[in-house]
Amino acid sequence: MIEVRDVTRQFGALAALSHASFTVEPGEIVALLGPNGAGKTTASRIIGGILAPSDGDVLVDGISVRADANAVRARCGFVTDQPSLYERMPLRRYLGFFARLYEVSDPDDRALELAKVLGLDDVLDTRLGAFSRGMRQKVAIARALVHDPPVLLLDEPATALDPEMAKTLRSFIVSLRARHRAILLTTHDLDEAQRIADRVVVLYRGRVVRVGATNEIRAVGQPRYTVTFAGDAAMALSALAKAGVRGEPAGASDGLLALRFATDDPRTTNTAVLRSLLDADIRVVTLAAEERSLEEAYMAILADVRT
């Protein structure tokens, strides 16, 4: 597991990370979100033992990155947005090289095994320079898994991948969670984070501004509802006002209109809204809760932090 304890990292006068604390448990995917320059890559580099913290500490599998950075590196698999491969080397030699660096007992067997898992076994002796973008990213993942690490640090792994390849990658990451890996996923793709992350950490200007389960973060804020109906929009708005809520247009389709409203007490308000609409001869078709996307929740968090 990963424990980030009050970590600060200074680059001269700039604090790239400031008193950041969060954890990632085994069998959990945590998405590290934040705008550019928020400190996501710095955080993941500190956890991976590439960059030393200026203050605070990180424990990986109980080992302090300050006390034994090499032991921490041996427990982390690191994937960056760019595959960054040695173009002249064939896949077999490339994976074998990293397996030896990580002191894997049977490096050549491990290279073959990983190539099979990732569907690259038919190109084992092909030079990496000839690989497509998707294949290269697979190789980067294989490199990160070469020593079977308990912790995976994925920094924008699906950047520039086509949707099909991105989906395959997502499925693979989820399968790693099932194998009890602690996975920290740094991403700008909020849709991807919403699909696979169990928890979310939001960074802003080096500070952790929100940590929580993905569903909880999406649920934060006033719940919103949409009512779809046949009838006059002005009358419907007036009916909503009588019920004590402020409605706003939410589009129209198939001859039906929709209004959106927010409430903290749906049990009372929704009943009053329905009664008021029916009293006004509005033919209500549906009344449904609106699910907030992670993107909306994230934008709301950032807007909140900026004000």
Add this chain to the structure above:
Amino acid sequence: MKWWLIAWREIRWEVFLDRASLLRMSIFIVIPMLFIFSNRRIPLGTGGDLTLVALAAQSVFFPALSGVALIAATFTAEKENGTLVPLLAAPIRDFDIVLGKLVGMVVPVMLTCAVTLAAAYALASFRYGAPRVASALGPEVLYAILVLAFLYLITTGSITMIVAARVRSSRAAQQVAGLVIALSVFVLGGLGFVASQVAEGWPLVAVGALLVLFDLVALEIARRVWQRGEVIARI
């Protein structure tokens, strides 16, 4: 021995399978041969001996120059392509990366130096006569030239590494390192000349010792500037 893994990868995949590296080395091998071809006759006496020693020295120092381009390309290319990040993420000491890359440059270049020296010796023997060449270039002279070439390589390699840590492109690294190395060659060459005039033996050994000391300092600086934290902050 993880430094050797890095060195061997460099030698095999980045030097001997890189056409540009091989072409560069071939040019540096051919140039000293042209010098021998262009010198029709070597006079008898000390002047002729010195010319032969100079030709032998050139046949080693020209290939050694290719080491600057090689190590500049190796380090800056790793930074430019991002391939340094996976290496920095691996459980290896910072010095293993520096040593591995330095050895990865020194081994093929020293091999080239030895081959060029042997070829130059053979060509000179054919052109000026084997006894004449053997009298000027005894085993101890050839051995001294190779040792000096080795020390020179460590010097140029360390300086290039220090420069490569600070600049972004391999071209800039080659240019700045070339300038520093050219100036250091003048200084060391001047010191060597003065030492040879003072007395025989020990002053030249002192210059050699100075070069070793310089190498150690340059290596230590290279190690410091190539520490993970320093490097990753510039990628």
